[in-house]
Amino acid sequence: MNAASPNSQANATPAPLSVAVLGCGSRGRTYSRLIAFCGEDYRLTAAADPVAVRREAVSSLGPAGQIRVFASADELFSAGKLADVLIIATQDSQHFGHAMRALELGYDILLEKPAAESLARCEEIDALARRLGRRVALCFVLRYTPFYSEVKRIIDSGKLGKIISMRTHEGVEPFHQAHSFVRGHWSRSGTSTPMIVAKCSHDADLICWLGGAGLSSISSYGDLTWYHPGNAPTGAPLRCTDGCPASESCIYDSRRYLGDKRRWLGMVMDGFEQAADHEILEMLKVSPWGRCVYHCDNDVVDHQVLACELTNGITATHTMTSFDFGRGIEIYGTLASLKGGIPYSEAGAPELWLRHHADGRIEPVDIPQPNNAGYAGHGGGDHGLVQALGSLFSGPERLEPGLDGLAGHRLAFLAEEARVTRRTIASSPASALSPQS
Ligand SMILES: NC(=O)c1ccc[n+]([C@@H]2O[C@H](COP(=O)([O-])OP(=O)(O)OC[C@H]3O[C@@H](n4cnc5c(N)ncnc54)[C@H](O)[C@@H]3O)[C@@H](O)[C@H]2O)c1
Numbered sequence: 001m002n003a004a005s006p007n008s009q010a011n012a013t014p015a016p017l018s019v020a021v022l023g024c025g026s027r028g029r030t031y032s033r034l035i036a037f038c039g040e041d042y043r044l045t046a047a048a049d050p051v052a053v054r055r056e057a058v059s060s061l062g063p064a065g066q067i068r069v070f071a072s073a074d075e076l077f078s079a080g081k082l083a084d085v086l087i088i089a090t091q092d093s094q095h096f097g098h099a100m101r102a103l104e105l106g107y108d109i110l111l112e113k114p115a116a117e118s119l120a121r122c123e124e125i126d127a128l129a130r131r132l133g134r135r136v137a138l139c140f141v142l143r144y145t146p147f148y149s150e151v152k153r154i155i156d157s158g159k160l161g162k163i164i165s166m167r168t169h170e171g172v173e174p175f176h177q178a179h180s181f182v183r184g185h186w187s188r189s190g191t192s193t194p195m196i197v198a199k200c201s202h203d204a205d206l207i208c209w210l211g212g213a214g215l216s217s218i219s220s221y222g223d224l225t226w227y228h229p230g231n232a233p234t235g236a237p238l239r240c241t242d243g244c245p246a247s248e249s250c251i252y253d254s255r256r257y258l259g260d261k262r263r264w265l266g267m268v269m270d271g272f273e274q275a276a277d278h279e280i281l282e283m284l285k286v287s288p289w290g291r292c293v294y295h296c297d298n299d300v301v302d303h304q305v306l307a308c309e310l311t312n313g314i315t316a317t318h319t320m321t322s323f324d325f326g327r328g329i330e331i332y333g334t335l336a337s338l339k340g341g342i343p344y345s346e347a348g349a350p351e352l353w354l355r356h357h358a359d360g361r362i363e364p365v366d367i368p369q370p371n372n373a374g375y376a377g378h379g380g381g382d383h384g385l386v387q388a389l390g391s392l393f394s395g396p397e398r399l400e401p402g403l404d405g406l407a408g409h410r411l412a413f414l415a416e417e418a419r420v421t422r423r424t425i426a427s428s429p430a431s432a433l434s435p436q437s
Contacts, residue, residue: 016043017390020083020107022073022098023090024049024058026267027112027139031087034386036061041390045083048076053270073098081106085393088112089139091185092192096121099136103128108135108393110385113201114193115403119413126403137392138405140205142327144384146367148206150352151329151338154365155210159354160333165315166211167332168203169343171324177302178252178293179264181322182227187288187298194416195300196220197409200320203327204415205408210331213312214407215427220419222304226322232294239290241281252293254284265289306415318415340365 019035021028024047035042047058048070059067070076073090086107088098096116102109103125115122115138129136142148155163172181180186186198196204208214233246240247240254247253257265258277265272269283284290302322309315326342340352350364369380391397392404403409410427418425 014394016041017085017394018043018045018083019085019087019110019389020044020046020048020076021058021087021089022048022076022102023088023094023112024051024054025089025091028087028089029054029057030382031089031110031386032058032061034383035389038386042386046070046076046079048073051270073101077101077105084108085110085389092198093117096125099125100128103132103134103136106132106134110137110139110389110392113138113140113405113409114197114412115405115409117193119410122403122406122409122413126406130402133401135393135399135401136403137399138201138205138403138409139385140202140209140405140408141378141381141385142202142206143209143381144388145379145381146369146384147340147352147379148210148381149384150365150367151331151340152210154338154354155331155333159336160331160338161335163211163314163331163333165332166207166317167330168206168316168318169324169328169341170200170203170318170320171326171343172199172320172322173325174251174322175256175261175264177322178227179261179267179289181300181302182293182296182298183254183288183291184268187296187300189300194413195302196222196304196306196320196415196419197412198300200304200318201409201412203318203320204412205405206329207308207316207318208310208407208411211310211312211314211316213310213314215411215414216309216311217424217426218306218308218411218414218418219424220304220306220415221422222301222320222419224299224301226302227293227296227298229294232292236292236294238292238295239285240292241285241290244292254290255281257284257289301419304415304419306418308411308415336363338365 019042021032032044035044044062044067046068047055049055050071055069059069086102087110088095088102089112090098092114095111099109099111115125125136154160181195186192192198235245237244258280268289304320307317326346328341328343331338336354336356338354345351352365352367354363354365356363392399414425414427
């Protein structure tokens with residue numbers, strides 16, 4: 001039993017799991033709000049962020065004085081261990097340092113993905129967590145959505161028979177690609193991680209989690225084909241705000257942040273809800289999000305495919321493309337195939353359905369919506385993950401020590417190695433881990 005975690009089976013009324021938040025940006029605030037919404041089960045105790053308005057947004061979620069605030073990670077760590085669980089929601093390149101320090105202090109961790117900027121560093125986090133007997137859960141929120149929970153339940157029920165292969169698909173959507181992976185935080189692999197890790201580590205995790213095994217071997221192809229100067233409209237200036245001749249027809253025109261794309265500012269502009277149009281325009285004139293998408297310093301791919309084999313023989317492919325919208329999945333079993341996701345539901349088909357091989361029957365699947373969580377916040381996954389915190393970190397079903405989700409990260413990082421080297425990569429014996437590892 002974790003001494004700092006009072007959620008004991010023996011207690012008639014278990015004390016709440018205490019949680020501190022490092023990084024109160026978009027993700028940190030989302031988890032904090034959901035934790036506050038969960039009422040008695042959790043207690044927020046501390047929040048750290050150099051931006052005052054962000055840490056104060058978290059501290060305002062509790063009664064006065066309950067949530068201590070800190071202006072940096074250093075300050076938070078210097079105060080000792082302040083909670084059972086530390087949520088680390090800083091930027092990608094900070095995760096490794098923050099996670100290693102938090103483990104040494106005795107925290108269990110809910111760590112935003114990617115765990116680190118290289119596979120070797122992910123393995124270091126795993127090794128330290130195992131040595132110290134600490135648990136690190138990655139924010140693989142899709143596992144906790146009603147949709148993927150149902151996919152997993154159907155696989156485990158045996159209704160599909162033996163699983164032979166699967167196909168996953170992620171359409172990032174052009175404006176999302178531009179906002180996050182051309183103009184934004186994840187546009188350069190050197191300062192964040194490669195696209196297949198930054199965006200598709202969820203899909204890599206799903207392949208291992210649903211497939212029930214780690215990676216055996218992988219190949220991958222992809223490139224940055226569209227978002228570069230060679231495709232810029234004639235006469236396009238460096239910034240959309242500098243009078244672009246193509247602005248009327250360009251789907252990436254940054255002035256759309258003033259209109260139908262305004263919600264994307266929530267991730268990059270404090271106080272965007274109250275901001276006047278002229279304030280947003282001023283921001284676009286100087287920030288990365290006002291740049292022409294064909295004149296950025298981006299280097300991550302806009303399309304990538306991978307093909308792999310898991311240690312149990314299941315084969316899987318994944319397609320990531322800027323030029324489609326939404327995730328989809330197909331799982332091929334000996335008795336039935338299971339298909340679903342946005343590409344189907346958008347076209348009027350059921351969101352999830354089985355095709356039985358015996359008679360060709362199509363069986364739509366009802367997806368339960370626990371607690372009316374709905375589909376907001378990563379398809380309900382943000383809410384589902386926060387609800388699962390208690391069982392992940394305390395009680396009899398809690399995680400084993402180590403980095404949960406390492407197998408999916410291994411798959412994603414080795415996909416990038418395969419793409420760059422144009423080789424098929426056999427995973428090391430260490431990857432023959434359970435999908436939970
Ligand atoms: N699980 C998912 O589906 C998902 C989705 C989006 C983003 N992410 C990941 O979540 C992480 C956070 O993303 P975000 O969109 O919230 O980014 P963000 O930039 O909005 O938030 C990061 C926060 O960390 C703060 N910060 C920087 N240095 C700090 C320090 N030394 N100490 C404390 N705080 C510090 C920043 O001020 C900022 O508020 C990223 O790693 C991202 O890749 C995960």
